[in-house]
Amino acid sequence: xxKKLFLSLLVLFTSCNSENKxxxxxxxxxxxxxxxxxxxxxxxxxILYHQNKYFWYGEHKIEGEIGNTAQVGVHLYTSVNLYDWxxxxxxxxxxxxxxxxxxxxxxILERPKVIYNKKNKKFVMWFHLEPINRGYxxxxxxxxxxxxxxxxxxxxxxxxxxxxxxxxxxxDFHKKPISSDVKKIYGGGPEHxxxxxxxxxxxxxxxxxxxxARDMTLFVDDDDKAYHIYSSEDNSTLHISQLxxxxxxxxxxxxxxxxxxxxxxPTMMKTSSGKYFIVSSGCTGWNPNAARSASADSIxxxxxxxxxxxxxxxxxxxxxxxSTYILPVQxxxxxxxxxxDRWKPENPIEGKYIWLPLxxxxxxxxxxxxKEKWDLSIFESN
Ligand code: DGJ
Numbered sequence: 001x002x003k004k005l006f007l008s009l010l011v012l013f014t015s016c017n018s019e020n021k022x023x024x025x026x027x028x029x030x031x032x033x034x035x036x037x038x039x040x041x042x043x044x045x046x047i048l049y050h051q052n053k054y055f056w057y058g059e060h061k062i063e064g065e066i067g068n069t070a071q072v073g074v075h076l077y078t079s080v081n082l083y084d085w086x087x088x089x090x091x092x093x094x095x096x097x098x099x100x101x102x103x104x105x106x107x108i109l110e111r112p113k114v115i116y117n118k119k120n121k122k123f124v125m126w127f128h129l130e131p132i133n134r135g136y137x138x139x140x141x142x143x144x145x146x147x148x149x150x151x152x153x154x155x156x157x158x159x160x161x162x163x164x165x166x167x168x169x170x171x172d173f174h175k176k177p178i179s180s181d182v183k184k185i186y187g188g189g190p191e192h193x194x195x196x197x198x199x200x201x202x203x204x205x206x207x208x209x210x211x212x213a214r215d216m217t218l219f220v221d222d223d224d225k226a227y228h229i230y231s232s233e234d235n236s237t238l239h240i241s242q243l244x245x246x247x248x249x250x251x252x253x254x255x256x257x258x259x260x261x262x263x264x265x266p267t268m269m270k271t272s273s274g275k276y277f278i279v280s281s282g283c284t285g286w287n288p289n290a291a292r293s294a295s296a297d298s299i300x301x302x303x304x305x306x307x308x309x310x311x312x313x314x315x316x317x318x319x320x321x322x323s324t325y326i327l328p329v330q331x332x333x334x335x336x337x338x339x340x341d342r343w344k345p346e347n348p349i350e351g352k353y354i355w356l357p358l359x360x361x362x363x364x365x366x367x368x369x370x371k372e373k374w375d376l377s378i379f380e381s382n
Contacts, residue, residue: 031352059111070094072090076149139160162210176201228250272333276296288317288322319354
């Protein structure tokens, strides 16, 4: 009798469990509720995997257009299965007391990414920072540090990368004197700059004060060297810049790529066989555009442009989204999730997340197919 009861309970338990399991799915573009039933608030985010947990850091947005500026800080969620996320609160708070702080409330603080430094056991966060009331013209990078992935993170400073340092692929014309009409800031999009933007020498313009850095990601390679990848030179050119050993500053080793191509929202991944891929966007403000991709055998190139990885309807808008991170799924070989934001600038807190499986074709191309609903079993054939 007791044995029978135990067995039926076991069947009930396992069937409930497997039912729950098969119910777990990603629903790109839908509201995504956290453990409190609230839509996840971690936009322009990135994910760190540490000690069997995923840590999703992103911009906390508030209601109304003011939510496009940082009123709160960087929000953290954690998960063990990638479907269910626990709200862990704000891990980097904007400064509400000192208007001279670079991260004073109302600044623009975008695309935070966190990496772990194994040597000194510190968690290092970098983000795109525009101190208050200057629009997007400062184009700085903020850095913050913590002893724990749960924070709190302490803001260290904001900088322009690589002041006084030429990139490895500098050209002779970059070192020539700059004409005074170039010494202005153009405004971010290709529409503000002449077609011959590269010959303007925006790199040389910013040589002494440091290079512009707006949309960005971080990438840690297999040898633990970390890289800051950012839209520079008025967004016209992407820079890949190696960080120092402690990840808190730039090492001085960097290269510029895709000049005059206006890549924003860069993301980077590396396959198990050592191929690097970048997926990025064009430059159209909050409006979506067609994604781009590129591949390389070495992080410092040469990079080969591969075009738009999206292959379904609405490919020209990246399914109404803009890239933010490529997440390697733990425990499955070459399983990557493309993470993107469907921005809602009129009410940013309602911005949705587009997560899609990223397919690598013959180690040559990346492909993104639209899915209304999917789960990690899609990677089982890997
Ligand atoms: C596009 C960028 O990718 C976003 O992070 C944000 O900076 C918007 N531009 C602002 O228009």
